[in-house]
Amino acid sequence: MTFGESNGSGSLRLPAVFLIWFFLLGPATRSVAQTSPQSEPEGGSTGWNAEQLLESLARNRQAEVRFEETAFSNLLTEPLKTQGILRFTPPARLEKHVTAPYDERYLVEGDTVLFERKAKGINRTLSLQDYPALQAFVEAFRSTLANDVVTLKRFYSVTLQGEPRRWVLILRPLDKATQELVESIRFSGEREQVRVIEIRAPDGDRSVMVITGGAG
Amino acid sequence: MTRISWVTLLIWCMTLGFGVWFVATRAHVETELSRMLPEGATPTERLLLTELRTGVTGRLILMALEGQDPDRLAGASKQLAAWMRESGAFQYIGNGAQAWTKEETERLFQYRYVLSPSVQESTFSGAHLRDSLEQRLSELASPVSSMGKGLIPADPTGEFMKILQTWNTWTGPTRHQGVWFSSDRGRALLLAETKAAGFDMESQERIQGQIRDAFRRIAGAPTGAATVRLVMTGPGVIAVEMQQTIQDDAWRLALWATVLVTAFLLVSYGSVSILALSLVPLTSAIVAGIVAVDLAFGFIHGITLAFGITLLGVVDDYPIHLFSHLTGENLAPAVMKEIWPTMRLGVVATALGFSALLLSGFPGLSQLGLFAMVGLFTAAGVTRWVLPHLVPAGFQARREGLQVARWADMLAKARLVVPLVVGLAIGSFVWSDTPLWEEDIANLSPISTEKTVRDQALRNELGVPDVRDLLVVEGSSEEEVLKRSETVTLALDPLVAKGALGGYDFAARYLPSRRTQQARQAALPDRETLERNLTSALKGLPFKPSLFQPFLDAAGKAKTQEPVDSRTFRGTALGLKLDSLLFMREGRWVAVVPLRGVTDRQKFRDLLSLGRDPEVTYLDLKEESNRMVGAYRNETLGLLGWGALSIGLVLLAGLRAPLTVLRVMLPIVSAIVVVAAVLHALGERFSLFHIASFLLVIGLGLDYALFFNRRQGTLRERGRTVYGLVVCSTTTILVFGVLTLSQIPVLRAIGMTAALGSLACLLFAALLAEDTRHAA
Numbered sequence: 002m003t004f005g006e007s008n009g010s011g012s013l014r015l016p017a018v019f020l021i022w023f024f025l026l027g028p029a030t031r032s033v034a035q036t037s038p039q040s041e042p043e044g045g046s047t048g049w050n051a052e053q054l055l056e057s058l059a060r061n062r063q064a065e066v067r068f069e070e071t072a073f074s075n076l077l078t079e080p081l082k083t084q085g086i087l088r089f090t091p092p093a094r095l096e097k098h099v100t101a102p103y104d105e106r107y108l109v110e111g112d113t114v115l116f117e118r119k120a121k122g123i124n125r126t127l128s129l130q131d132y133p134a135l136q137a138f139v140e141a142f143r144s145t146l147a148n149d150v151v152t153l154k155r156f157y158s159v160t161l162q163g164e165p166r167r168w169v170l171i172l173r174p175l176d177k178a179t180q181e182l183v184e185s186i187r188f189s190g191e192r193e194q195v196r197v198i199e200i201r202a203p204d205g206d207r208s209v210m211v212i213t214g215g216a217g
Numbered sequence: 218m219t220r221i222s223w224v225t226l227l228i229w230c231m232t233l234g235f236g237v238w239f240v241a242t243r244a245h246v247e248t249e250l251s252r253m254l255p256e257g258a259t260p261t262e263r264l265l266l267t268e269l270r271t272g273v274t275g276r277l278i279l280m281a282l283e284g285q286d287p288d289r290l291a292g293a294s295k296q297l298a299a300w301m302r303e304s305g306a307f308q309y310i311g312n313g314a315q316a317w318t319k320e321e322t323e324r325l326f327q328y329r330y331v332l333s334p335s336v337q338e339s340t341f342s343g344a345h346l347r348d349s350l351e352q353r354l355s356e357l358a359s360p361v362s363s364m365g366k367g368l369i370p371a372d373p374t375g376e377f378m379k380i381l382q383t384w385n386t387w388t389g390p391t392r393h394q395g396v397w398f399s400s401d402r403g404r405a406l407l408l409a410e411t412k413a414a415g416f417d418m419e420s421q422e423r424i425q426g427q428i429r430d431a432f433r434r435i436a437g438a439p440t441g442a443a444t445v446r447l448v449m450t451g452p453g454v455i456a457v458e459m460q461q462t463i464q465d466d467a468w469r470l471a472l473w474a475t476v477l478v479t480a481f482l483l484v485s486y487g488s489v490s491i492l493a494l495s496l497v498p499l500t501s502a503i504v505a506g507i508v509a510v511d512l513a514f515g516f517i518h519g520i521t522l523a524f525g526i527t528l529l530g531v532v533d534d535y536p537i538h539l540f541s542h543l544t545g546e547n548l549a550p551a552v553m554k555e556i557w558p559t560m561r562l563g564v565v566a567t568a569l570g571f572s573a574l575l576l577s578g579f580p581g582l583s584q585l586g587l588f589a590m591v592g593l594f595t596a597a598g599v600t601r602w603v604l605p606h607l608v609p610a611g612f613q614a615r616r617e618g619l620q621v622a623r624w625a626d627m628l629a630k631a632r633l634v635v636p637l638v639v640g641l642a643i644g645s646f647v648w649s650d651t652p653l654w655e656e657d658i659a660n661l662s663p664i665s666t667e668k669t670v671r672d673q674a675l676r677n678e679l680g681v682p683d684v685r686d687l688l689v690v691e692g693s694s695e696e697e698v699l700k701r702s703e704t705v706t707l708a709l710d711p712l713v714a715k716g717a718l719g720g721y722d723f724a725a726r727y728l729p730s731r732r733t734q735q736a737r738q739a740a741l742p743d744r745e746t747l748e749r750n751l752t753s754a755l756k757g758l759p760f761k762p763s764l765f766q767p768f769l770d771a772a773g774k775a776k777t778q779e780p781v782d783s784r785t786f787r788g789t790a791l792g793l794k795l796d797s798l799l800f801m802r803e804g805r806w807v808a809v810v811p812l813r814g815v816t817d818r819q820k821f822r823d824l825l826s827l828g829r830d831p832e833v834t835y836l837d838l839k840e841e842s843n844r845m846v847g848a849y850r851n852e853t854l855g856l857l858g859w860g861a862l863s864i865g866l867v868l869l870a871g872l873r874a875p876l877t878v879l880r881v882m883l884p885i886v887s888a889i890v891v892v893a894a895v896l897h898a899l900g901e902r903f904s905l906f907h908i909a910s911f912l913l914v915i916g917l918g919l920d921y922a923l924f925f926n927r928r929q930g931t932l933r934e935r936g937r938t939v940y941g942l943v944v945c946s947t948t949t950i951l952v953f954g955v956l957t958l959s960q961i962p963v964l965r966a967i968g969m970t971a972a973l974g975s976l977a978c979l980l981f982a983a984l985l986a987e988d989t990r991h992a993a
Contacts, residue, residue, distance in 0.1 A: 081354065
């Protein structure tokens, strides 16, 4: 059977999808405007490429950063704003902790995702492998941070624009299921710092996460 | 040869020829296990057996593709599932690729307000709506939620998700490339339900063969590290494997037994033609037995055939008696005439003993009884009227067995040994604390532990646990059963909380009763109230105006919607699930509530206060089947007693001397007691199969005791008789002794019982035989 008995910690397909985008990391400034989808993977004439960028990001990444996030939805009259802390512990632990306006925590550890909302007494665990789209999503951040180009390219077509001083890394999902959820994920930054992570949905909704600095 | 003997031979040849033709063309050998099972005495038993025969649980095939490369496994899983869907042999195929079809999701969404367990009046109050909306808002903080986002305008309270949450709480297998996998990604998992019943062995064997063929085409030739292996399990698979194991073991052991017996008979009689002739009665008996059972029952079961041939082992003694009494001077027909009264008495008495089986309520045992009876008479008749004409003139047994006869005479002097041994045997029963009967049916199973472990592992990974405990809820209509099971499951929830129960599944979770559905419809406020509540809830939230128009429409429509019934889900995976949990049998509706994680059954039974509702029964399937097997064992045991009594009466009529009857019966009874004690001391627990073997022992024992007690004068004559008996007994011991080497508990039980029984019967018959020296 596709569905069985049992109660206990429920794993829902849809909420799982909701937490997809939370695992964003890196520093940045602004969302990148229009980029041509056909742009070449390698930017600049110096031979500077995505591999080199990821390497330098990994070298300089911080264990903890603060973020401010703005979500634009066509169901809403005004964008939603949240802020919190992002943590990454190599090689596989990612945490997004929303601190305001409510407290919410998402923790990816290996293949498990924990979703916690203390105020509502919600505490759920699910396996990443059950949700290929979610896994693809998590890998966008985890592989980028862990400098794992091989895994990254299994899930995304990777495009790098700009130059070392100011660059945009665009990930477009290869998998159809993920494509229905994510049009693209754009990391933009300066030198070895991620400033902004923007996630675009196919229906035009998007979220912009600005990395405001170390959480010290 | 005389003209009469020619005629006899001709008739026999024609009859045998017809029999062989019939067996080859007409006889229907059935392998479906359930045909051997009884109908069941109580309604609960009948339900259990029907479920076993036709239920979903019996039709499941669990599969795993094992290999190094998960991507390749995922591909193979998809291809295999596609082939299976195309084959049309399956009701359902799951490999994780599609949990819910679009059609199913649409239907669920349409009926969300009557299906969601959380629909009640308070759900639509202003405060509750506010709460729901805030939750949606926080979910919207993710733009990747396009999929869930689309549902918000029509379902702001998230009822659809709550339905999925309640139903889809099964922590199913993990996925890779959208396909079910084991947690280590070493195996892709598939689950299929065949259209054929689990115990329809022919279809199961064919389907499983087709799956393996398809898999070979898909996986290609094994190439080093990239090799993909297919592992299958499930009731049908195990049944087919079980049958093959039994066949393999039986063949291997039969081969050994044949070699040993042939060698032994060759040494004993030194004649190939005699050896061939000794097979004539047995072959005729088997053919006649098959024809008779097929005519009476319309089919003969494979198991009847196997056990029947075992029981007929006794008829091999008949030709041996004949050969042993040939001296070279006397002619076979004359010798036959001389020993015939003794043999006839043995045949009639043994047949009567076996006839007890005919009365059994177990179709398998009835078949066995008929098969053995017809076989016995045929073998005796062939030995009496056909065989003597075939024996070459002037043949004589090479050894006269004088020495053996002297030993036998010496044994007869030590008859006091018998009461001593029997006393010891009875004592060992009295003082032993080993359980007498095998109560656990699992211990009789020929399935290896390795296979059971494999089955359990796959079941756990796929989340289809072996159901052992269940509640059966009965009623006269679908609605009544649904209502009743809703009430019953209310009593289960506290048990889950207390930890006495892990969880349960029931039809009303997916298909609520009309009563519940109507209560939910009544809980939906009218449009005006709902609009007012929504407006107050929306105050200050950034949702676009009139975004929730679809919600207001849907709630209004749901209030007057036709209730959902089992037809709503027909033809979907959910419909299939419902069919296994809710069905009609003989005009009664039955809902099954499988229970999970019942650790302490006694405690659970105590806590579960079902009241006095006769329509709800708690079943421990394992205990139930053990009990059923025990009941049939007891029935057979009773029949065995009646058989023994009727044998005694026949002997009394035939021998007309109560003392001789005692002499004949005493060694058999002693032998059975002693063999039972020895087996018991060896740690064997008795089952139906031991009892069936004791029947064979009775047959053998009768034969031995009757011949020992023939009034015959000279040491030479006695020598021939005793020699013949030793040959008979040795062949039996060889044949069944080999069976004790089998890994299959059933075959081992038969082998040990019959081999030991044959030895004990011979010894005791010799010990208790009339002291012939006085007679001489």
